[in-house]
Amino acid sequence: MSGTCLYEAWGGLEFSVRTGSPAFENVHGQGLWEYLDAQPEDAAHFARTMGSSSGYYLSDILEVHDFSAARLLVDLGAGDGELVAQVLVRNPRLRAIAVDLPAMAVHTRRTLESRGVSDRCEVRAESFFDAVPPGADLYVLKAVLHNWDDEQAAAILRNCRAASAPDGRLLVIERVAEDTGGTLRSVVNDLAMLVLLGGRERTLREYDSLLGRAGYARTSHGTGAHGITVIEAAPVP
Ligand SMILES: C[S@@+](CC[C@H](N)C(=O)[O-])C[C@H]1O[C@@H](n2cnc3c(N)ncnc32)[C@H](O)[C@@H]1O
Numbered sequence: 447m448s449g450t451c452l453y454e455a456w457g458g459l460e461f462s463v464r465t466g467s468p469a470f471e472n473v474h475g476q477g478l479w480e481y482l483d484a485q486p487e488d489a490a491h492f493a494r495t496m497g498s499s500s501g502y503y504l505s506d507i508l509e510v511h512d513f514s515a516a517r518l519l520v521d522l523g524a525g526d527g528e529l530v531a532q533v534l535v536r537n538p539r540l541r542a543i544a545v546d547l548p549a550m551a552v553h554t555r556r557t558l559e560s561r562g563v564s565d566r567c568e569v570r571a572e573s574f575f576d577a578v579p580p581g582a583d584l585y586v587l588k589a590v591l592h593n594w595d596d597e598q599a600a601a602i603l604r605n606c607r608a609a610s611a612p613d614g615r616l617l618v619i620e621r622v623a624e625d626t627g628g629t630l631r632s633v634v635n636d637l638a639m640l641v642l643l644g645g646r647e648r649t650l651r652e653y654d655s656l657l658g659r660a661g662y663a664r665t666s667h668g669t670g671a672h673g674i675t676v677i678e679a680a681p682v683p
Pocket of ligand 1: 523524545550572573
Protein backbone atom coordinates (compact mmCIF):
# COMPACT_ATOMS: atom_id res chain seq x y z
CA MET A 447 0.00 0.00 0.00
CA SER A 448 3.01 2.32 -0.02
CA GLY A 449 4.60 1.66 -3.41
CA THR A 450 4.47 3.29 -6.85
CA CYS A 451 1.81 5.99 -7.32
CA LEU A 452 0.64 5.64 -3.70
CA TYR A 453 4.09 6.51 -2.32
CA GLU A 454 4.21 9.64 -4.46
CA ALA A 455 0.82 10.74 -3.13
CA TRP A 456 2.11 10.60 0.46
CA GLY A 457 4.51 13.41 -0.52
CA GLY A 458 1.41 15.61 -0.54
CA LEU A 459 0.44 14.78 3.05
CA GLU A 460 0.71 18.42 4.13
CA PHE A 461 -1.64 19.44 1.30
CA SER A 462 -4.22 16.91 2.52
CA VAL A 463 -3.94 17.92 6.17
CA ARG A 464 -4.31 21.61 5.28
CA THR A 465 -7.15 21.24 2.77
CA GLY A 466 -8.94 18.01 3.71
CA SER A 467 -8.65 16.95 0.04
CA PRO A 468 -6.87 13.89 -1.40
CA ALA A 469 -3.21 14.58 -2.20
CA PHE A 470 -3.31 11.77 -4.77
CA GLU A 471 -5.43 13.91 -7.06
CA ASN A 472 -3.22 16.94 -6.48
CA VAL A 473 -0.02 15.00 -7.23
CA HIS A 474 -1.27 12.89 -10.16
CA GLY A 475 -3.90 15.18 -11.67
CA GLN A 476 -6.67 12.57 -11.33
CA GLY A 477 -8.29 10.40 -8.69
CA LEU A 478 -6.87 6.99 -7.74
CA TRP A 479 -9.54 4.95 -9.55
CA GLU A 480 -9.21 6.96 -12.81
CA TYR A 481 -5.42 6.69 -12.52
CA LEU A 482 -5.55 2.89 -12.09
CA ASP A 483 -7.88 2.65 -15.07
CA ALA A 484 -5.14 4.21 -17.23
CA GLN A 485 -2.18 2.38 -15.63
CA PRO A 486 -2.69 -1.41 -15.86
CA GLU A 487 0.60 -2.22 -14.10
CA ASP A 488 -0.29 -0.15 -11.06
CA ALA A 489 -3.82 -1.60 -11.15
CA ALA A 490 -2.37 -5.14 -11.07
CA HIS A 491 -0.17 -4.18 -8.12
CA PHE A 492 -3.15 -2.66 -6.30
CA ALA A 493 -5.27 -5.76 -7.00
CA ARG A 494 -2.57 -8.03 -5.53
CA THR A 495 -2.41 -5.83 -2.43
CA MET A 496 -6.19 -6.04 -1.97
CA GLY A 497 -6.11 -9.80 -2.55
CA SER A 498 -3.47 -10.39 0.10
CA SER A 499 -5.41 -8.21 2.55
CA SER A 500 -8.57 -10.27 1.93
CA GLY A 501 -6.57 -13.45 2.50
CA TYR A 502 -5.25 -12.05 5.78
CA TYR A 503 -8.73 -11.15 7.07
CA LEU A 504 -10.60 -14.15 5.64
CA SER A 505 -10.61 -16.22 8.85
CA ASP A 506 -12.01 -13.22 10.81
CA ILE A 507 -14.82 -12.72 8.32
CA LEU A 508 -15.78 -16.41 8.17
CA GLU A 509 -15.65 -16.62 11.96
CA VAL A 510 -17.98 -13.63 12.46
CA HIS A 511 -20.45 -14.26 9.62
CA ASP A 512 -22.08 -17.51 8.52
CA PHE A 513 -22.61 -17.31 4.74
CA SER A 514 -24.33 -20.69 4.45
CA ALA A 515 -27.90 -19.31 4.36
CA ALA A 516 -27.24 -16.92 1.44
CA ARG A 517 -28.26 -17.90 -2.10
CA LEU A 518 -27.17 -14.83 -4.10
CA LEU A 519 -24.36 -12.60 -2.86
CA VAL A 520 -23.40 -9.30 -4.50
CA ASP A 521 -19.87 -8.09 -3.73
CA LEU A 522 -19.61 -4.39 -4.56
CA GLY A 523 -16.10 -3.09 -5.23
CA ALA A 524 -14.93 -6.71 -5.19
CA GLY A 525 -11.31 -5.80 -5.98
CA ASP A 526 -9.28 -8.79 -7.07
CA GLY A 527 -12.16 -11.05 -5.99
CA GLU A 528 -10.35 -13.07 -3.34
CA LEU A 529 -13.12 -12.70 -0.73
CA VAL A 530 -16.03 -13.65 -2.99
CA ALA A 531 -13.98 -16.53 -4.46
CA GLN A 532 -13.16 -17.96 -1.04
CA VAL A 533 -16.77 -17.65 0.14
CA LEU A 534 -17.93 -19.45 -3.03
CA VAL A 535 -15.37 -22.23 -2.53
CA ARG A 536 -16.79 -22.86 0.96
CA ASN A 537 -20.48 -22.58 -0.01
CA PRO A 538 -21.12 -24.75 -3.10
CA ARG A 539 -24.80 -23.75 -3.48
CA LEU A 540 -24.07 -20.03 -3.40
CA ARG A 541 -24.07 -17.85 -6.53
CA ALA A 542 -22.56 -14.38 -6.71
CA ILE A 543 -22.21 -11.21 -8.72
CA ALA A 544 -18.99 -9.22 -8.34
CA VAL A 545 -19.07 -5.55 -9.31
CA ASP A 546 -16.00 -3.40 -9.89
CA LEU A 547 -14.62 -0.87 -12.35
CA PRO A 548 -13.20 -2.24 -15.65
CA ALA A 549 -9.52 -1.99 -14.59
CA MET A 550 -10.15 -4.15 -11.53
CA ALA A 551 -12.79 -6.48 -13.03
CA VAL A 552 -10.03 -8.09 -15.15
CA HIS A 553 -8.35 -9.18 -11.92
CA THR A 554 -11.64 -10.24 -10.30
CA ARG A 555 -12.29 -12.59 -13.23
CA ARG A 556 -8.76 -14.00 -13.09
CA THR A 557 -9.03 -14.84 -9.37
CA LEU A 558 -12.46 -16.47 -9.76
CA GLU A 559 -11.08 -18.62 -12.58
CA SER A 560 -7.96 -19.62 -10.65
CA ARG A 561 -10.12 -20.63 -7.66
CA GLY A 562 -12.41 -22.69 -9.92
CA VAL A 563 -15.62 -20.79 -9.12
CA SER A 564 -16.07 -18.52 -12.16
CA ASP A 565 -19.13 -20.56 -13.28
CA ARG A 566 -21.01 -19.39 -10.16
CA CYS A 567 -19.98 -15.73 -10.25
CA GLU A 568 -20.86 -13.13 -12.84
CA VAL A 569 -18.43 -10.20 -12.98
CA ARG A 570 -19.94 -6.83 -13.90
CA ALA A 571 -17.52 -4.09 -14.92
CA GLU A 572 -19.61 -1.13 -13.84
CA SER A 573 -19.92 1.54 -11.18
CA PHE A 574 -21.91 0.99 -8.01
CA PHE A 575 -22.96 4.64 -8.30
CA ASP A 576 -24.81 3.79 -11.53
CA ALA A 577 -26.31 0.40 -10.78
CA VAL A 578 -26.46 -2.26 -8.08
CA PRO A 579 -27.75 -5.71 -9.14
CA PRO A 580 -31.22 -6.15 -7.62
CA GLY A 581 -32.76 -8.97 -5.60
CA ALA A 582 -29.75 -10.48 -3.81
CA ASP A 583 -30.14 -11.71 -0.27
CA LEU A 584 -26.64 -10.53 0.71
CA TYR A 585 -24.77 -7.36 -0.34
CA VAL A 586 -21.13 -7.04 0.71
CA LEU A 587 -19.04 -3.87 0.95
CA LYS A 588 -15.54 -4.74 2.15
CA ALA A 589 -13.03 -1.91 2.53
CA VAL A 590 -15.19 0.22 0.26
CA LEU A 591 -17.08 2.74 2.41
CA HIS A 592 -13.87 4.03 4.01
CA ASN A 593 -12.72 5.13 0.53
CA TRP A 594 -15.50 7.74 0.38
CA ASP A 595 -16.73 10.82 2.23
CA ASP A 596 -20.11 10.66 4.00
CA GLU A 597 -22.18 11.89 1.03
CA GLN A 598 -20.69 9.37 -1.40
CA ALA A 599 -20.76 6.51 1.12
CA ALA A 600 -24.44 7.21 1.83
CA ALA A 601 -25.13 7.23 -1.94
CA ILE A 602 -23.58 3.74 -2.30
CA LEU A 603 -25.65 2.49 0.65
CA ARG A 604 -28.84 3.99 -0.78
CA ASN A 605 -28.21 2.14 -4.06
CA CYS A 606 -27.86 -1.12 -2.08
CA ARG A 607 -31.03 -0.36 -0.14
CA ALA A 608 -32.96 0.28 -3.36
CA ALA A 609 -31.71 -3.00 -4.89
CA SER A 610 -32.12 -5.18 -1.82
CA ALA A 611 -34.98 -7.62 -1.25
CA PRO A 612 -36.98 -6.62 1.89
CA ASP A 613 -35.40 -9.49 3.83
CA GLY A 614 -31.95 -8.94 2.28
CA ARG A 615 -28.91 -8.25 4.42
CA LEU A 616 -25.91 -5.98 4.02
CA LEU A 617 -22.40 -6.66 5.32
CA VAL A 618 -20.10 -3.69 5.84
CA ILE A 619 -16.62 -5.07 6.49
CA GLU A 620 -14.11 -2.53 7.73
CA ARG A 621 -11.48 -1.86 10.37
CA VAL A 622 -13.64 0.21 12.72
CA ALA A 623 -12.00 3.20 14.44
CA GLU A 624 -11.96 3.53 18.24
CA ASP A 625 -14.45 5.95 19.84
CA THR A 626 -11.78 8.02 21.52
CA GLY A 627 -8.08 8.48 20.92
CA GLY A 628 -7.25 5.83 18.40
CA THR A 629 -4.35 3.45 17.94
CA LEU A 630 -1.44 4.47 15.73
CA ARG A 631 -2.70 1.97 13.16
CA SER A 632 -6.18 3.45 12.91
CA VAL A 633 -4.79 7.00 12.73
CA VAL A 634 -2.44 5.98 9.89
CA ASN A 635 -5.30 4.19 8.10
CA ASP A 636 -7.43 7.29 8.46
CA LEU A 637 -4.65 9.46 7.00
CA ALA A 638 -4.17 6.97 4.15
CA MET A 639 -7.85 7.24 3.21
CA LEU A 640 -7.60 11.05 3.27
CA VAL A 641 -4.35 11.26 1.27
CA LEU A 642 -5.26 8.64 -1.33
CA LEU A 643 -9.00 9.11 -1.76
CA GLY A 644 -10.54 11.80 0.45
CA GLY A 645 -12.19 9.04 2.49
CA ARG A 646 -12.00 8.31 6.21
CA GLU A 647 -12.11 5.62 8.86
CA ARG A 648 -15.24 5.62 11.03
CA THR A 649 -16.34 4.52 14.48
CA LEU A 650 -19.19 2.02 14.90
CA ARG A 651 -21.48 4.92 15.83
CA GLU A 652 -20.52 6.72 12.61
CA TYR A 653 -21.27 3.60 10.56
CA ASP A 654 -24.64 3.33 12.34
CA SER A 655 -25.42 6.89 11.40
CA LEU A 656 -24.44 6.34 7.73
CA LEU A 657 -26.56 3.17 7.61
CA GLY A 658 -29.50 5.07 9.11
CA ARG A 659 -29.24 7.78 6.41
CA ALA A 660 -29.66 5.07 3.76
CA GLY A 661 -32.57 3.21 5.37
CA TYR A 662 -30.60 0.45 7.08
CA ALA A 663 -30.27 -0.53 10.75
CA ARG A 664 -27.44 -2.57 12.23
CA THR A 665 -28.59 -6.04 13.33
CA SER A 666 -25.25 -7.36 14.64
CA HIS A 667 -21.51 -6.89 14.49
CA GLY A 668 -18.39 -8.78 15.45
CA THR A 669 -14.64 -8.25 15.30
CA GLY A 670 -12.22 -11.05 14.50
CA ALA A 671 -8.77 -11.74 15.90
CA HIS A 672 -7.01 -9.74 13.14
CA GLY A 673 -9.11 -6.68 13.95
CA ILE A 674 -11.58 -6.46 11.10
CA THR A 675 -15.24 -5.87 11.94
CA VAL A 676 -18.24 -7.31 10.11
CA ILE A 677 -21.34 -5.13 10.55
CA GLU A 678 -24.61 -6.77 9.48
CA ALA A 679 -27.50 -4.48 8.64
CA ALA A 680 -31.09 -4.95 7.49
CA PRO A 681 -33.35 -2.61 5.49
CA VAL A 682 -35.68 -0.61 7.72
CA PRO A 683 -39.23 -1.29 6.40
C1 LIG B 1 -10.06 -0.64 -1.25
S1 LIG B 1 -10.58 -1.61 -2.60
C2 LIG B 1 -11.38 -2.99 -1.79
C3 LIG B 1 -11.48 -4.19 -2.66
C4 LIG B 1 -12.10 -5.44 -2.05
N1 LIG B 1 -13.46 -5.22 -1.60
C5 LIG B 1 -11.24 -5.95 -0.91
O1 LIG B 1 -11.56 -5.71 0.24
O2 LIG B 1 -10.20 -6.56 -1.21
C6 LIG B 1 -11.98 -0.68 -3.22
C7 LIG B 1 -12.52 -1.22 -4.53
O3 LIG B 1 -13.61 -0.38 -4.95
C8 LIG B 1 -13.55 -0.30 -6.36
N2 LIG B 1 -14.31 0.86 -6.82
C9 LIG B 1 -13.97 2.17 -6.74
N3 LIG B 1 -14.94 2.93 -7.28
C10 LIG B 1 -15.89 2.08 -7.73
C11 LIG B 1 -17.14 2.27 -8.38
N4 LIG B 1 -17.58 3.50 -8.68
N5 LIG B 1 -17.89 1.18 -8.69
C12 LIG B 1 -17.44 -0.07 -8.40
N6 LIG B 1 -16.26 -0.30 -7.76
C13 LIG B 1 -15.50 0.76 -7.43
C14 LIG B 1 -12.06 -0.20 -6.66
O4 LIG B 1 -11.74 -0.49 -7.99
C15 LIG B 1 -11.49 -1.20 -5.66
O5 LIG B 1 -11.39 -2.48 -6.21
